[in-house]
Amino acid sequence: MGAGQFCTDPGIAVVVEGPDTDRFAAATRAAPGQVDPQVILTESIAEAYRCGNPVLDSRNAVRPLVTSYAAGREAGPNLYETRVSELLADPALGQEVFGPLGLIVLVCDLDEMLTLARGLEGRLTATLHMDGADLPHAQRLLPILECKAGRVLVNGFPTGVEVCDVMVNGGPYPTSTNFGATSAGTMAIRRFLRPVCYQNLPGEFVSEDLRWMKTGLWPRFFTGNYS
Structure with missing residues (x-):
């Protein structure tokens, strides 16, 4: 939606390897094929997107699943896959590329998922996709994600930004230079205040x-x- 130009657009999917992994990758790979290239908002954003793709294309440890090439201000989707060890060894792989680009990160088990969560930089949002059997694992992940993201969700996808009392659009650095405030919503005023x-x-x-x-x-x- 919107050529991936939503600040809360999910960019990294961390998936535990197992029977459903290939089905997840196949479904994710098939969906962008139904979408035509879309127009990027500005020339500078389009240029940043074109510069972001080669960061992943140039890594041998990253496997392209969907590849399309941007021309002018049009952008097509790109999807890649890598392992957690590769992402931790090369943090540039986890940096945001603003636009229709996604990265699937494969982990062997919950311990690797915890290791990755601890190694991530600050994020606007983090989502746990789970069912009842995953509750003990989620309880181990939640304290880490609370420190890494401004918004934590379960079994959903983050909305865009609305200026209202319950909206938080911020998080630990680099998503915000002020970890105690949000850039939208009524709490945003705190970014411009100091106690006296x-x-x-x-x-x-x-x-x-x-x-x-x-x-x-x-x-x-x-x-x-x-x-």
């Missing part, structure tokens, strides 16, 4: 905002001498 303590300030020095707050919304913040 005013003690025993005369009333005429107090800003209109603080006078308004003192009138009843958060009286617990005003226990000093503000008269």
Whole structure:
């Protein structure tokens, strides 16, 4: 959707090798074949996408599953596959390529999945695809993912951004330079604020905002001498 130009567009799928792995790869490989090339928003984004593909194409440890070539501002999908050992040895493989590009990372077991999760840089989102039998494994992964992503989901795909109270669109560096705030939603104002303590300030020095707050919304913040 949108030529992959959504900041929460999933870019890496970590899959435990097993009977379903080939079916997952085959279904993922078949889906882009039904999509025509789409137009990238700007020339600079299109150029960045064209420069991102060769990073994966040039690695022998990466296997191309779907390959298409971008021309001008049009972009077709690209899908690659590699192993967790290769990604950990070459972190450039895990860097975001903004556009319709995905990477399947194969792991042998949960321990390798945990190792990969610990080695990832900050992400906007992380999703656990699971059923009831996976709950003990998910409980081991969740504390790591909470430290790596601004949004953690189960059995779903992250939405785009809406400016509302429950929206978080940020995460640990490099997804944000301020790990304690989001770039969208009502909490985004925290990116532009810093705490200041005013003690025993005369009333005429107090800003209109603080006078308004003192009138009843958060009286617990005003226990000093503000008269």
